[in-house]
Amino acid sequence: MKEKTYIYNVETDVNSIELNLSNASLEICEAADEKFYMEYPNKKNISAANDEKGIIIHQGKSGIFSKAQQEIKIFVPAHTVPSVKIYGKNVQLSVKNGIYGELSLSVENGSAYLSDCVFESAEIAGGDFNLHVAGATVKSGLVFQSDKGDVLAENTFFTRTEVRVKRGNIGIVNVSCKDCAFDTQKGNITVSLAGSADSYNTSLVTLEGTVNRESASSDGADGNLHAYAKKGNIVLDFVGEEQAAPEVAITEISEEHEEEHA
Numbered sequence: 001m002k003e004k005t006y007i008y009n010v011e012t013d014v015n016s017i018e019l020n021l022s023n024a025s026l027e028i029c030e031a032a033d034e035k036f037y038m039e040y041p042n043k044k045n046i047s048a049a050n051d052e053k054g055i056i057i058h059q060g061k062s063g064i065f066s067k068a069q070q071e072i073k074i075f076v077p078a079h080t081v082p083s084v085k086i087y088g089k090n091v092q093l094s095v096k097n098g099i100y101g102e103l104s105l106s107v108e109n110g111s112a113y114l115s116d117c118v119f120e121s122a123e124i125a126g127g128d129f130n131l132h133v134a135g136a137t138v139k140s141g142l143v144f145q146s147d148k149g150d151v152l153a154e155n156t157f158f159t160r161t162e163v164r165v166k167r168g169n170i171g172i173v174n175v176s177c178k179d180c181a182f183d184t185q186k187g188n189i190t191v192s193l194a195g196s197a198d199s200y201n202t203s204l205v206t207l208e209g210t211v212n213r214e215s216a217s218s219d220g221a222d223g224n225l226h227a228y229a230k231k232g233n234i235v236l237d238f239v240g241e242e243q244a245a246p247e248v249a250i251t252e253i254s255e256e257h258e259e260e261h262a
Contacts, residue, residue, distance in 0.1 A: 010037065018055065019057045020057070023059070027095075083101035084103050084105075086105045116134070136157075149165055153171070154171075156176075170190070177193065186231045191227065191236045193238050199222060202215050211236075212234070
C-alpha cells in the first residue's frame with residue numbers, strides 16, 4: 001500500500017533549509033510554479049516547521065520493521081537562494097537545477113548527486129559516501145572528505161576544490177578549476193582539466209603506483225594542482241591540449257571500494 005504524502009506549503013521567502021535525517025531519499029529541485037513547498041510521507045516520525053529564518057525538517061527513526069528510505073522532495077522557487085544544511089545518516093541526496101547558497105552536508109553514509117545547479121560553496125563530510133557532480137557550478141569551491149567512497153565531477157566549474165578520501169577513486173573530467181587538491185590513501189586519481197599544462201603548477205606524488213607525467217612548474221602559471229595517492233595511480237591531462245584525454249579519465253562511481261590497486 002502506497003504511503004500517503006503530506007504537502008507542506010511555505011508562503012514566505014526561505015533563506016535556509018535545514019534537515020536532520022535518519023534514513024531518507026531527498027530530492028531538491030527548482031519549482032516550476034514559483035511556489036515553495038515540500039512533499040514527504042504523512043508519518044509521525046517526520047515533522048516540519050518554518051520561521052523567519054527558514055525551514056527545519058526532522059526525520060526520526062521510522063520503526064524497527066521499516067528499512068526502506070522515506071522520500072522527501074523540496075521544491076524551491078527561482079527567486080530564492082537558500083542555504084542547505086543536512087545532517088544524519090543513510091541519506092541519498094539529489095539536487096537538480098536551481099541556485100542555492102551554502103551547501104553543508106555531514107552524514108554517516110549515503111550519496112549525493114548535484115546536477116545542473118549552482119551553489120555558492122559546498123562542504124561535504126561523510127563516512128561511506130559517494131559524490132557525483134555534473135554540469136554544476138560551485139562559486140567559492142568544494143571541500144569533500146570521507147573515510148570511504150568515490151568522487152566524480154564532470155563538466156563542472158569550481159573556483160577551488162579539495163577532495164580527500166581514505167579509500168576510493170577520484171575522477172575529475174573536463175572541469176574548470178584553478179586551485180585543486182586531491183588526496184587518497186588507497187585509490188586512483190584521474191584528472192582532465194580545462195586549459196593547458198603551462199597554466200598550472202603541478203605536484204603529482206604516488207608511493208605505490210604510477211604517474212603519467214612529472215610534476216612541473218611554469219613561470220606565469222595562475223593555476224595549482226596537487227594530487228597524492230599513497231596506493232594508486234595518477235593520470236593528469238588537459239582538455240586544452242591537442243592530445244585528447246584517455247578513456248581512463250572517466251572514473252565511474254562504484255559500489256565496491258575494497259579492490260586492491262596496483
